[in-house]
């Protein structure tokens with residue numbers, strides 16, 4: 001392998017890396033994809049649900065061809081206390097319409113499908129090899145160092161996921177801060193298809209995306225998620241690292257407790273654990289986006305911090321695809337000009353700025369700070385919702401009180417001023 005020179009080397013066989021390498025190979029470039037896992041997807045984790053809009057542009061009708069699990073037609077959000085759950089349940093055909101559809105996926109299967117597509121297009125994929133360093137000469141990245149091998153390329157794309165050590169090595173970003181990442185633990189629990197359909201009140205191909213706030217993260221910044229697959233459930237806990245270290249419970253402990261919650265236990269009952277994983281999620285938003293382009297190098301996907309958690313939805317996979325596409329367009333333009341300088345590759349940044357990706361990151365730029373500065377979202381408000389509904393629904397022979405009185409009693413515990421302030425800041429952050 002030594003001394004071979006490629007048009008492009010892509011580091012990381014996740015969604016961003018496989019899509020970028022596919023798009024380049026399809027246009028005739030010699031592309032090498034290096035993945036440290038034993039196969040593409042072996043180390044990758046998501047909740048997960050992928051919004052189709054970005055991948056659909058690359059693989060039209062991918063929802064039919066790709067190994068997706070279920071089309072999401074039901075969205076749920078729950079505020080939880082230790083023994084209660086207040087849920088918003090949204091079912092709509094419009095969630096499944098082409099262009100705005102989304103699918104639950106299992107990454108180990110889905111990423112392998114993408115890798116096959118890349119290989120068919122001509123990408124050389126090597127797995128089980130970690131890129132340790134980048135070859136840098138006179139301020140230009142000229143390839144990668146992997147074990148004993150030095151592999152050269154006109155351009156190197158860093159798609160090595162959250163906490164990109166390679167981007168850090170070339171000074172594009174600093175070490176991650178604890179408030180910029182969440183720690184997650186996830187389980188895949190197998191259940192028969194009919195049991196899932198019964199428990200989630202859906203047809204064979206329909207799926208549910210469900211996010212939880214409050215007790216699942218121990219009242220700390222974070223939450224839980226649950227997605228229905230064909231014959232399994234994906235569920236897990238996410239907790240911001242800076243908040244997690246203040247508590248006395250680990251994420252795996254929180255996940256165990258979540259599964260025991262009375263509203264969840266009945267959904268996972270009788271299931272068989274078939275996969276367990278842990279991963280970081282970049283959640284710092286725009287503030288954590290590193291330098292994205294240099295001479296001979298581009299950073300895409302999670303490595304670039306492209307992930308958005310708005311509380312009711314998590315998005316990273318569609319952003320990974322879009323950043324891969326924007327980067328591939330810039331590399332193709334550089335190839336035409338035979339100029340891989342930062343000035344030419346800057347087209348990547350221009351493409352991103354024009355896309356929804358940067359516009360969305362800009363829109364939500366204050367959200368990470370709002371979440372961090374408003375702990376009531378994760379303890380006070382779920383408790384308030386549960387208390388109000390308990391008073392409304394529990395009938396025990398005591399004289400009834402008027403509804404406003406009930407509500408006001410519990411709102412006062414939070415404080416009207418706090419409620420108004422949080423509401424105002426929340427609206428502005430979203």
Ligand SMILES: Cc1cc2nc3c(=O)[nH]c(=O)nc-3n(C[C@H](O)[C@H](O)[C@H](O)COP(=O)(O)OP(=O)(O)OC[C@H]3O[C@@H](n4cnc5c(N)ncnc54)[C@H](O)[C@@H]3O)c2cc1C
Nearest residue numbers: 012014015016036046047048049131160161301302316317
């Ligand atoms: C618990 C959880 C839930 C999530 N839920 C959702 C969701 O529901 N919807 C959604 O859209 N997003 C979700 N996300 C985010 C989403 O998973 C990521 O945004 C997405 O996977 C990013 O893709 P990527 O290709 O950039 O990175 P990754 O998928 O992380 O891929 C990076 C790849 O690089 C490889 N690699 C790393 N370093 C090296 C190296 N030095 N040499 C060689 N290979 C290397 C890794 O092995 C990996 O295969 C979730 C994330 C987590 C952790």
